[in-house]
Every structure is written in C-alpha cells, then in structure tokens.
Amino acid sequence: MVQIEDTDRNEDLEKKIEEIPRKTSNILCCNMTRHLILILTLTCLTLLQVNSLTFNFTVICMSDIVDDYHLHNVNGTHWFEDSSKKSLVFSSMAVGGLLGLLVAVPVMHRFGVRNLLTLCGIFSTLGTILFPLAVEWTYFSVLVVRFLQGLGISLVFTVLGSVPVAWAPKNESSTFLAVLSCAFQTSNVICMPISGILCESSLGWRSIYYVFGVFTIIFFILFYFFYTDSPRDHRNVSTKELNLISQDKTNSHKEAVPYWPICKDPCVLVTWLSNIGGNLGFLTLVLYGPTYLREVLHFEVQGTGFASALPFLLSAAAKSLAGQLSDRCDFVSERVRFTICGIIARLGLALGYIAMAMTTNRTIAQIAFTFSIAVSGLNIMGTVKCLQLRCKQHVHFAVSAIALMAYVIQFGAPILVSIMCPDNSPEQWSRMFFIIGIIVFITSAPFPWFTTAEPADYTLTKEQQAALEKAKAMEVEECYA
Structure with a gap:
C-alpha cells in the first residue's frame, strides 16, 4: 500500500496550537484535566447503565405489587404475573436505546457529546425516578419509563469510541478505552449489591430508583459544566497538556462520515459479526443473571446481589490491566494486542456458556457464570480497539453500529428467554446456554484472521486521498512501462 509522507505534521500541529489564542484558567489541574474528564465521564456512563439495570434486579423482589393488586382484584391477572408482558418491559428499554441511537448518530457532529449525553442523562433520570410511580399507574406507563431509560443508554457505546479519540494521548488511548468501558462492569458492581440490600431493608425496592435517580442528577450537572467536546475549548487544559493530547493525531476538522465505505470494509464487517455473538452472550447474562442465580441456582435475594456483582468486579479489574498492558507492550503490534484480547474474551465466554449448559452442580455453574462475564470484558479491548485503529x-459510526446490534439483541433476548425458559427449569436454561455458546464461537471465529490495525483509506483527508489515487495510478503506469 502506498504511504502518504507527512513527517513534519506533528511539529506543524504543535506550532498551530501555540499560535491560536486560547482562554485558560489559573487552575490547570497539574496537567491532568484529561484524567478528571475520564473519571467524570465514567461516572456518568456508569449511572446510565445502573438506571437501566435496576429492573433486572428488582424483578425478583417486586411481589408486593401483585399482592396489592389482588386485594382489590381477586380474579384478575397483574401484568407482573404475565411472562410475555414482563418480557416486553425488558425489551422496551432496548427500543428506547435503538431509536435514540438512530436519531443521535447523524447529529453527533453538530451537537457534540456534551449536549447529547446530558440529554441522555435527563431521560434516564426521569425514567428512573418515575418508575415506582408508573408501577402504581398503568402497564403502559411502565413501558414508557423503561423506554426513557433506554434513551438514556443510547449513546454509551458511541461515547466509548469518541471520548478517547478526542481526549486521550496516543499512548493512553487503550487505557482510556478500558476505563470508560468499565461502566458496563462498575454499574453491575454498584447496582446489584445495593439493590439487594435495599430490597430486603425497610425502605423497599422503590428506594433503589430514587437513590440512583438523585445521584444521576448531581453528576450530570457536573458533567455539563465541566466537559467539553475538544480539549482546546477547555479552560483547565494547559498548552502542555493540549500538545500531549494532540500529538500524532490528524486534524480534528469535521468531515462527512463515509457510511458506505465503512459498511463494506471487511475488517469492520468481521468485527461487527464478532459483536453479534458476543453481545448475545454478554447481554443475556446481564439481563437474566439475577434470575438465573435466584431461580436456578437458588441464591437468596441479598446473596443474588453480591453473586451478580462479583464477576463484573473481576471483569473490570481484568479490563483495566489489559488496557495498561496494551499501552505499554510496544514489543508486539497493535493487531496482536487487540487480537489476543478478542480471542480470550470470545473463547472464554463460549466455554463458560457450554460449561453452564453441561453441569448440574451449583458451584461449577457459578464459577462458569463468573468466568464468562469476567473474561467477556476484554472484548472492548479487542473489537472496539480494532475499530478505533x-x-x-x-x-463513532462504527461503534454506534455495534450499539445498534446490541439494542436489537437486547430487545430479542427477553423473547428468546421467554420461549426457551418459560418455567425457569435447569434443563431449559442448559439448552439455551448451549445454543448461545455455539453462536458465540461461530460468529467470533473469523475475527483473528480478517482484521487489521492499518487505517482505512477513507480516514484520509480529501487531499490525501487524491494524492494516494495519483500515486497508485503512477505505480500502475510504471508497472506497464
């Protein structure tokens, strides 16, 4: 492949940064503003995920709404007793995430991460705080507030891909990605134990929604006033830190997204395929992990909370370690690094599912459940890192497509579970686990062979693409000369 020579680009970029006047604060945060941005963004993404998870846990301790209903309707059937209606409550959040993503991606460049993620925070807060009230109103109102929670998480994947590109220096990009993607794990670590404690306390399950809703309001106010879409626009970013962040990066001018070239890129297609199976496996455990632990492995409510949180805690630790190693292991290529993470994540997830399918031993099943979630966290370091490069x-578009697939899976998974596990019997869960394990393995098999760390031609500027085409034409002429 023909390379475009640009040896002086970094020096020219630093000179331009120094020449453009910027307003800076006297508080420069010891040249670590980017780390404060990282922590604040992680907290906000975690809260969005926490709000979306609340129903996954409280579904095992909401029987009081059925008892209250039958006090006035002896022969009636509450929606909570109907498995198909309950599955729709799970799925309605995915509908919100899907529609929110379809609207947000085309306008991301215009409104930016700051405005759109803050709007997501507003939707998530409303959906969470209003949920206990909606349960007292109508079934339709429950679907609406779950839809709002879905709107809240619609940009999580997109932000994971965009924030490191804007705020992370090249030698910290894997660490930024690993830390931000820990939102999927830290949300479970926070939500499940706290929910288990509050469910069995005198405050009851409704307090879970109020507590998390209030924290979401507080941190999103902080996010709106502190975050900027570009380090250049942040008053607490020094010139030294800005130079560090901007080094070895292309100019950040806005460009039209080349949708079709991305969609037909074999590397991107294989990565998307890998995420279809991976998200099916991971999201099934996220959505129905508490149900599986409670109904099949027979954990108590509070024990279910801690047992659900443990694998996500291990996953966050493994992912953070992988991010650090990825940034520091310069003796192997970027492709080798993300391929290893992808293989471990997918193969481990598939093996964990097959182990759960083939055992009736509670201890082995719990170990397999924990192992599956713990290693699946490395997937972000594999597939998303590949797409970044x-x-x-x-x-942001490539990662948003992964989110789109995830919300489709999140919508379909409850339907699949209601069909294959209507009675929550161990035999039914084993059959479903075996099928999912095979799907994860098959969809992930092409990833190590067809991916690359080389930037695609569509990432070049128009001038560079024209120069590349000219150079290729000259090579062809030389071949025939």
Whole structure:
C-alpha cells in the first residue's frame, strides 16, 4: 500500500496550537484535566447503565405489587404475573436505546457529546425516578419509563469510541478505552449489591430508583459544566497538556462520515459479526443473571446481589490491566494486542456458556457464570480497539453500529428467554446456554484472521486521498512501462 509522507505534521500541529489564542484558567489541574474528564465521564456512563439495570434486579423482589393488586382484584391477572408482558418491559428499554441511537448518530457532529449525553442523562433520570410511580399507574406507563431509560443508554457505546479519540494521548488511548468501558462492569458492581440490600431493608425496592435517580442528577450537572467536546475549548487544559493530547493525531476538522465505505470494509464487517455473538452472550447474562442465580441456582435475594456483582468486579479489574498492558507492550503490534484480547474474551465466554449448559452442580455453574462475564470484558479491548485503529475519526459510526446490534439483541433476548425458559427449569436454561455458546464461537471465529490495525483509506483527508489515487495510478503506469 502506498504511504502518504507527512513527517513534519506533528511539529506543524504543535506550532498551530501555540499560535491560536486560547482562554485558560489559573487552575490547570497539574496537567491532568484529561484524567478528571475520564473519571467524570465514567461516572456518568456508569449511572446510565445502573438506571437501566435496576429492573433486572428488582424483578425478583417486586411481589408486593401483585399482592396489592389482588386485594382489590381477586380474579384478575397483574401484568407482573404475565411472562410475555414482563418480557416486553425488558425489551422496551432496548427500543428506547435503538431509536435514540438512530436519531443521535447523524447529529453527533453538530451537537457534540456534551449536549447529547446530558440529554441522555435527563431521560434516564426521569425514567428512573418515575418508575415506582408508573408501577402504581398503568402497564403502559411502565413501558414508557423503561423506554426513557433506554434513551438514556443510547449513546454509551458511541461515547466509548469518541471520548478517547478526542481526549486521550496516543499512548493512553487503550487505557482510556478500558476505563470508560468499565461502566458496563462498575454499574453491575454498584447496582446489584445495593439493590439487594435495599430490597430486603425497610425502605423497599422503590428506594433503589430514587437513590440512583438523585445521584444521576448531581453528576450530570457536573458533567455539563465541566466537559467539553475538544480539549482546546477547555479552560483547565494547559498548552502542555493540549500538545500531549494532540500529538500524532490528524486534524480534528469535521468531515462527512463515509457510511458506505465503512459498511463494506471487511475488517469492520468481521468485527461487527464478532459483536453479534458476543453481545448475545454478554447481554443475556446481564439481563437474566439475577434470575438465573435466584431461580436456578437458588441464591437468596441479598446473596443474588453480591453473586451478580462479583464477576463484573473481576471483569473490570481484568479490563483495566489489559488496557495498561496494551499501552505499554510496544514489543508486539497493535493487531496482536487487540487480537489476543478478542480471542480470550470470545473463547472464554463460549466455554463458560457450554460449561453452564453441561453441569448440574451449583458451584461449577457459578464459577462458569463468573468466568464468562469476567473474561467477556476484554472484548472492548479487542473489537472496539480494532475499530478505533481502522476507522479513526469515524469510529463513532462504527461503534454506534455495534450499539445498534446490541439494542436489537437486547430487545430479542427477553423473547428468546421467554420461549426457551418459560418455567425457569435447569434443563431449559442448559439448552439455551448451549445454543448461545455455539453462536458465540461461530460468529467470533473469523475475527483473528480478517482484521487489521492499518487505517482505512477513507480516514484520509480529501487531499490525501487524491494524492494516494495519483500515486497508485503512477505505480500502475510504471508497472506497464
């Protein structure tokens, strides 16, 4: 492949940064503003995920609403007793995430991460605080507030791909990605134990929604007033830190997303395929992990909370370690690094599912459940890192497509579970686990062979693409000369 020579680009970029006047504060945060941005963004993403998870846990301790209903309707059937209606409550959040994503991606460049993620925080807060009231009103109102929670998480995947590109220096990009993606794990670590404690306390399950809703309001106010879409616009970013962040990066001018070239890129297609199976496996455990632990492995409510949180805690630790190693292991290529993470994540998830399917021993099943979730966290370091390297400034679209698939799976998973596990018997869960394990393995098999760390031609500027085409034409002429 022909390379575009640009040896002086970094020096020119630093000179331009120094020449453009910027308003800076006297408080420069010891040249670590980017780390404060990282922590604040992680907290907000975690709270969005926490709010979306609340129903996954409280579904095992909401029997009081059925008892209250039958006090006035002896022969009636509450929606909570109907498995199909309950599955729709799970799925309605995915509908919100899907529609929110379809609207947000085309306008991301115009409104930016700051405005759109804050709007997501508003939707998530409303859906969470209003949920206990909606349960007292109508079934339709429950679907609406779950839909709002879905709108809240619609940009989580997109932010994971976009924030490291804007705020992380090149040698910290894997660490930023690993830390931000820990939102999927830290949300479970926080939500499940706290929910288990509150469910069995005198405050009851309704207090869970109020507590998390209030924290969401507080941190999103902080996010709106502290976050900026570009380090250059942040008053607490020094020139030294800005130079560090901008080094070895292409100019950040806005470009039209090359949708079709990305969609036909074999590397991107294989990565998307891998995420279909991976998200099916991971999201099934996220959505129905508490139900599986409670109904099949027979954990108590509070024990279910801690047992659900443990694998996500291990997953966050493994992912953080992988991010550090990925940034520091310069003796192997970027492709080798993300391929190893992808293989461990997918193969471990598939093996964990098959182990759960083939055992009736509670201890072995719990170990397999924990192992599956713990290693699946490395997937972000594999697939999303691959897309960052391949798509560069257009990574938000490539990652948003993964989110789109995830919300479709999140909508379909409850339907699949209601069909295959209507009675929550161990035999039914084993059959479903075996099928999912095979799907994860098959969809992930092409990933190590067809991916690359080389940036695609569509990441070049128009001038560079024209120069590349000209150079290729000259090579062809030389071949025939």
